Amino acid sequence: xxxxxxxxxxxxxxxxxxxxxxxxxxxxxxxxxxxxxxxxxxxxxxxxxxxxxxxxxxxxxxxxxxxxxxxxxxxxxxxxxxxxxxxxxxxxxxxxxxxxxxxxxxxxxxxxxxxxxxxxxxxxxxxxxxxxxxxxxxxxxxxxxxxxxxxxxxxxxxxxxxxxxxxxxxxxxxxxxxxxxxxxxxxxxxxxxxxxxxxxxxxxxxxxxxxxxxxxxxxxxxxxxxxxxxxxxxxxxxxxxxxxxxxxxxxxxxxxxxxxxxxxxx
Amino acid sequence: xxxxxxxxxxxxxxxxxxxxxxxxxxxxxxxxxxxxxxxxxxxxxxxxxxxxxxxxxxxxxxxxxxxxxxxxxxxxxxxxxxxxxxxxxxxxxxxxxxxxxxxxxxxxxxxxxxxxxxxxxxxxxxxxxxxxxxxxxxxxxxxxxxxxxxxxxxxxxxxxxxxxxxxxxxxxxxxxxxxxxxxxxxxxxxxxxxxxxxxxxxxxxxxxxxxxxxxxxxxxxxxxxxxxxxxxxxxxxxxxxxxxxxxxxxxxxxxxxxxxxxxxxxxxxxxxxxxxxxxxxxxxxxxxxxxxxxxxxxxxxxxxxxxxxxxxxxxxxxxxxxxxxxxxxxxxxxxxxxxxxxxxxxxxxxxxxxxxxxxxxxxxxxxxxxxxxxxxxxxxxxxxxxxxxxx
Numbered sequence: 222x223x224x225x226x227x228x229x230x231x232x233x234x235x236x237x238x239x240x241x242x243x244x245x246x247x248x249x250x251x252x253x254x255x256x257x258x259x260x261x262x263x264x265x266x267x268x269x270x271x272x273x274x275x276x277x278x279x280x281x282x283x284x285x286x287x288x289x290x291x292x293x294x295x296x297x298x299x300x301x302x303x304x305x306x307x308x309x310x311x312x313x314x315x316x317x318x319x320x321x322x323x324x325x326x327x328x329x330x331x332x333x334x335x336x337x338x339x340x341x342x343x344x345x346x347x348x349x350x351x352x353x354x355x356x357x358x359x360x361x362x363x364x365x366x367x368x369x370x371x372x373x374x375x376x377x378x379x380x381x382x383x384x385x386x387x388x389x390x391x392x393x394x395x396x397x398x399x400x401x402x403x404x405x406x407x408x409x410x411x412x413x414x415x416x417x418x419x420x421x422x423x424x425x426x427x428x429x430x431x432x433x434x435x436x437x438x439x440x441x442x443x444x445x446x447x448x449x450x451x452x453x454x455x456x457x458x459x460x461x462x463x464x465x466x467x468x469x470x471x472x473x474x475x476x477x478x479x480x481x482x483x484x485x486x487x
Numbered sequence: 488x489x490x491x492x493x494x495x496x497x498x499x500x501x502x503x504x505x506x507x508x509x510x511x512x513x514x515x516x517x518x519x520x521x522x523x524x525x526x527x528x529x530x531x532x533x534x535x536x537x538x539x540x541x542x543x544x545x546x547x548x549x550x551x552x553x554x555x556x557x558x559x560x561x562x563x564x565x566x567x568x569x570x571x572x573x574x575x576x577x578x579x580x581x582x583x584x585x586x587x588x589x590x591x592x593x594x595x596x597x598x599x600x601x602x603x604x605x606x607x608x609x610x611x612x613x614x615x616x617x618x619x620x621x622x623x624x625x626x627x628x629x630x631x632x633x634x635x636x637x638x639x640x641x642x643x644x645x646x647x648x649x650x651x652x653x654x655x656x657x658x659x660x661x662x663x664x665x666x667x668x669x670x671x672x673x674x675x676x677x678x679x680x681x682x683x684x685x686x687x688x689x690x691x692x693x694x695x696x697x698x699x700x701x702x703x704x705x706x707x708x709x710x711x712x713x714x715x716x717x718x719x720x721x722x723x724x725x726x727x728x729x730x731x732x733x734x735x736x737x738x739x740x741x742x743x744x745x746x747x748x749x750x751x752x753x754x755x756x757x758x759x760x761x762x763x764x765x766x767x768x769x770x771x772x773x774x775x776x777x778x779x780x781x782x783x784x785x786x787x788x789x790x791x792x793x794x795x796x797x798x799x800x801x802x803x804x805x806x807x808x809x810x811x812x813x814x815x816x817x818x819x820x821x822x823x824x825x826x827x828x829x830x831x832x833x834x835x836x837x838x839x840x841x842x843x844x845x846x847x848x849x850x851x852x853x854x855x856x857x858x859x860x861x862x863x864x865x866x867x868x869x870x871x872x873x874x875x876x877x878x
Contacts, residue, residue, distance in 0.1 A: 274766060300768035308766075314759035317752075318873045325756045329768035331749045335777060338748035339741060345748045352749075353876040372873065394768060 224252040227431050228273070228304070228398050232282035235268055235455070242268045243455040245282070250398065255424065255432045257446030257463070261475055265455040266435045267309060270400050273433075274306050275299040286398070301329040303397035307387040309406060309435075315376030319367065319386055322375050323356035324349070326393030356393060362426070363389040363419065381412040385419065392423075401434045405441055413438055420445060451475070507558035508566045516573045520580055522837065523587040531841045542868060560875070574732050578725045588724035590837055592796060595731035596789045598832035601816040602738040602825065603785035606745065607778045608814065609823035609871070610754035614671040616810045617658055620681035621783040623805025625651040625790025627685060630697045630800055640703030640710075640795050648787035654681075655783025659776035678807050685802040696801025703730075703795050710795070727796045734792060735829070738785055742825045745781070747874065754778060755823070808850065815853045819860050821867030830868055 228250040235243040243265045250256050258266050271277040273284055275296035284291045286302055294302075305326075314322050331352055333345045360368040364385050370378065375386060384404055391399055404420075405413045417440075424430065436442050442449060442463060449466045451458040453475040459466050466472055518534070525531050545552045559566050581587045600618055607613040629647035632638035638646070662673045685691045692698070702711035703726075710726040745751050753774045756764035765771050794800050812835065820831020835856065839849045860867060 276762070276766075295770075296765040297768050297770045300766060306766055308763065312760045312763035314756050314763070316759055316871070317755055320876065321752060321755070321874055325752050325764070325767050325769070328749065328753060328756075333749040335745075335750060335781070338744050338750050342744055345744070349748060350876065372875075374873065390767070 224254065226250065227252050227287055228433075229285045230269075230273070230282065231285075233269070233272055233279050233284070234281045235265075235272060235277060236280045241455055243272070243279075246452070246455070246457050248450055248457075248460075250431045250433060252397075252431055253424070253428050254448065255420075255434060255446045257442045257449040258433060258435045258452065259437070259442055259449060260452035260458070263454075264452040264475075266452055267402060268455070269452070270306060270402055270433070270435065273299075273400065274304060300394055300396075303395075304400065305391035305394045305396035305398075306400040307384070307391050307402055307404060309402040311380075311383045311387050313375040313378075313383055313386060313390070316374055318372050319360070319375050319378065320353060320356055320371040322386055322390050323359055323393045324352045326390035327352045327355065329394055356389075359389050359393055363392070380407050381415065384408070384416065388419070388423070396430070398431045398433070401432065403435050403437060405436065405438045410440075413441060417441055417445060501561070504558035504561045505565060507555055508562050509569060511555060511559075512566065512569050512573060516577065519833075520577070522841070523581065523590060524584060525841065528842055535838075571736075575729075578721050578728055579719060583722055585722045585724050588722055588728050590840055592724060592727050592731050594833045594836040595728075595735050596793055597813065597816060597836050598735050598829045599731070599738045599789040600786055600813045601820065601828045601832040602735075602742055603782045603789070604813050605742065605817050605823065605825070605828045606754070606781045608817050609828065610746070610751060610758065611775060611778045612758035613775060613778055614667075614814075615674045615779065615782060616671055616807065616814065617674040617678045617681070618782060618786050618813050619805050619807065619809030620678040621651045621655055621786035622790040622793070622809065623681060623685060623800075623802070624654050624783075625787030626794040626800050626805065627691055627697070627790075628787070629791035630700045630794045631690070633700055633795075634697060640701075640791070641705075643795075644788065644791045647791040648784050651783045651787025651790065652780055655779045655781075655786075656776065658783075659779030662779070663772045663775055674810075675807065678810055682802050682806055685805070692801075694802060696799060696804075697794075698799050700794050700798045700800070702798065727792065731789075731792055731796075734788055737788075739825055739829075741781070741785065746823075746825075750774070750777070812853055815857050817867075819856055819867055821869035821871065823871040824867065824869045827867050827869030 226249050230246065230248045233243055233246045234241070246265070246269065248256070248269075258269065260266055268277065272279045272292065275291065275294055275298070279292050282292075286304065289302070291299055291302065291304075314325060317325070331348055333348055338345045357368065357371065360371055364382070367378075367382055367385050367389065370382070375383070378386060388399075388401070388404070401420075405416055408416065420432075420434075424432070434441075434446060446463065448461065449463050450460050451466055451469075451472050453471075458475060459469050459472050518538070522531070522534050525534060545555075577591075578588060600622055603621075604615060604618045607615045625647040628650040629638075629640070629643035632643045632646055633640065658674065658677050662670050665673055685696075686694050702709050704710065708714075708726075710730075711723055713723050714721040714725040714729075745754075753764070753769045756767060756769055757771055757774060761771055790805075793804075813832075816831040816835050817828055818831075819835060820829065821827025835853070839852060
């Protein structure tokens with residue numbers, strides 16, 4: 222992989238009072254690359270995503286997007302720079318329609334202010350109609366079934382479609398980096414397979430898009446990411462291809478416990 | 488052949504839609520007229536029962552409801568024009584009852600206030616208990632301008648709205664440091680502070696308030712004199728009826744345009760999930776402050792009209808209870824539904840007046856209404872609708 226680095230974190234540390242949730246974590250993400258992030262519960266995976274997206278401000282260290290320092294900027298501004306995300310427990314706007322959810326994802330690409338909305342109606346409406354158009358095309362591309370349901374409230378969707386909608390909403394902001402927080406959680410094997418196909422299709426369609434995926438499902442981790450970053454107790458344990466990483470004893474320990482690892486090796 | 492059949496079907500479909508719209512609007516107006524002119528409490532209760540039956544029937548028969556909704560969206564222009572015509576003609580049908588007109592004016596002002604609060608409570612889920620205070624600030628600002636500097640009503644109107652807006656901004660910014668119940672507490676405190684200031688400051692007239700606010704004039708016609716149109720004389724209240732109706736129209740326009748724009752979507756996103764909204768690029772603080780500002784702006788207008796209508800204001804017109812009343816209207820009518828909020832405002836303004844026997848229990852009535860709605864029908868009389876996009 223020799224594509225240019227798009228997102229980079231160095232020395233990221235996050236302290237909540239006395240608790241160190243993350244200590245000196247470095248990572249790089251290249252254009253078009255998929256980086257898998259694994260680790261046991263509480264390892265700091267979501268913390269890392271929250272730091273990148275501006276929900277947390279790191280205690281020290283910095284995040285750079287194409288060389289520009291991001292940390293310290295509010296979450297809503299970071300989206301505009303080109304980082305979009307999904308959430309572990311899907312956080313859709315449940316009482317709004319599927320289409321509205323995606324249109325809201327285009328917020329940073331719309332300009333209507335209060336005076337435009339009230340006094341220059343045709344301009345505001347044209348902008349919204351354009352966003353609705355783009356959102357419909359995006360939904361169609363992500364999933365035909367989802368597109369058919371675009372006028373239903375998002376809360377009524379089944380789990381797999383909710384995750385798809387989250388991805389569509391994140392893509393609506395036209396990100397350079399897409400962060401997926403446990404996209405397969407709560408899915409059965411068939412849904413996970415469909416999700417993996419969706420992500421592959423997405424990469425084929427957007428070769429420039431870089432992705433970070435937090436995942437527990439090892440089938441997904443084994444097949445999708447180019448590289449895997451292992452976190453444990455807020456520290457980086459290992460980094461490399463899945464095949465390399467899974468053989469490292471400390472990684473096995475973190476997942477299986479020391480005893481089990483020894484038994485497995487014996 | 489088939490073309491002409493489709494064409495005929497289309498025209499007959501349009502004709503049906505037109506008649507559905509006309510029947511609904513004229514029927515509602517007739518109902519409102521009967522309700523306003525009813526004197527016997529049994530008639531009032533009977534009419535209310537009828538209203539309830541219609542609502543329940545509509546809920547049970549979603550196809551009928553969808554049909555009516557479809558007709559209104561297909562014939563939107565006709566519906567608006569007929570609605571305006573009905574509003575214009577309505578005072579002529581009230582048998583010169585000044586009381587009915589007075590009730591209508593107050594109901595319309597409350598409708599404006601409820602629509603203003605709806606931007607916050609309905610669209611963005613911000614519990615603001617200070618709408619009554621913004622209303623009072625608008626009223627006092629315009630009254631003081633008129634009394635001290637002889638500013639005409641037409642200048643005082645926008646000036647008072649600007650003053651109220653500034654206060655809304657002043658309230659909105661510190662409120663952003665808190666959320667949920669704490670935010671509600673901050674707004675309650677703001678309302679109490681405003682009330683206390685009005686009560687204790689010298690230039691606001693203290694508890695006695697401001698007296699002798701002059702009636703507005705337009706092209707030499709004083710709003711205190713009867714309105715004569717084509718030889719028909721209407722009581723002087725008709726002037727203010729038309730004025731407040733125009734303000735309701737402006738508020739509806741505001742509501743519709745903001746709802747169907749990036750701003751309305753951002754408010755709805757904040758209501759559903761603030762963290763997810765921020766991660767879509769929505770500046771939560773800015774949009775919440777904006778909701779405060781729009782609320783205060785419209786409330787300021789309503790306050791001015793109220794002050795010039797009654798000609799006398801005192802701090803007790805703008806207590807915490809006024810804010811609670813407005814909130815009740817939004818909750819009962821239907822959060823984030825313009826029609827619902829207006830119906831809620833009309834119903835809750837007129838009911839206590841019509842059922843005089845209960846007027847001592849007004850607050851109890853509002854309390855019971857809120858509890859009943861939150862338990863039985865939390866979405867209000869008319870629930871919010873999903874947005875539609877052309878085509």
